[in-house]
Amino acid sequence: MKRLILKKKILEFFEQWLYKHGALNIAGDWTYNGQKQEVKINLNQVQLNENLIKIPLLIAILYGDGKTQMEILNVDKKSNEFLLKVSSESKKLILDPEYWVLMDLDFKKKLKLGLKGIYYLLG
Numbered sequence: 812m813k814r815l816i817l818k819k820k821i822l823e824f825f826e827q828w829l830y831k832h833g834a835l836n837i838a839g840d841w842t843y844n845g846q847k848q849e850v851k852i853n854l855n856q857v858q859l860n861e862n863l864i865k866i867p868l869l870i871a872i873l874y875g876d877g878k879t880q881m882e883i884l885n886v887d888k889k890s891n892e893f894l895l896k897v898s899s900e901s902k903k904l905i906l907d908p909e910y911w912v913l914m915d916l917d918f919k920k921k922l923k924l925g926l927k928g929i930y931y932l933l934g
Contacts, residue, residue: 835864835914837886840921843900850901852893854886854918863889871908872901 839854850872856864865887872880872895880901884893906918 834858835866835912836916837906837914838917839906840919841904842921842923843897845900848897848899850895850897850904852884852895852904853921854884854891854893854906856886856889856891863887866912868907868912869909870895871905872897873903873905874899875902 836856836858837854838857839852841850841852843850852870854868858864865885868884868886870882870884872882874880878898880895880897882895884891904918904920906916907914
């Protein structure tokens with residue numbers, strides 16, 4: 812059984828990375844919910860072609876006290892949403908912190924703006 816699963820994963824890898832054109836292109840954002848003590852992460856595959864790449868991505872959650880929480884996100888759709896429990900508000904999230912995956916990445920914290928913030932941005 813393990814051999815069949817491994818063979819399937821190897822075949823999927825070659826299909827995605829060798830036989831199809833293009834590389835992974837991710838656009839995403841994240842927000843912190845203090846009431847639920849969780850981080851909501853949105854990751855969208857925005858390749859120009861319609862190829863869907865299924866891949867586990869490592870994410871590092873950095874806290875103000877210097878601690879780091881590592882999690883794996885299984886990206887397997889064009890639009891992916893993840894909810895992760897955290898111990899406190901995170902200072903920064905880094906997707907693929909060890910640069911294992913060949914990809915273009917646009918990933919940032921989503922700003923929550925009230926009316927004052929909108930007026931400020933509009934000038």
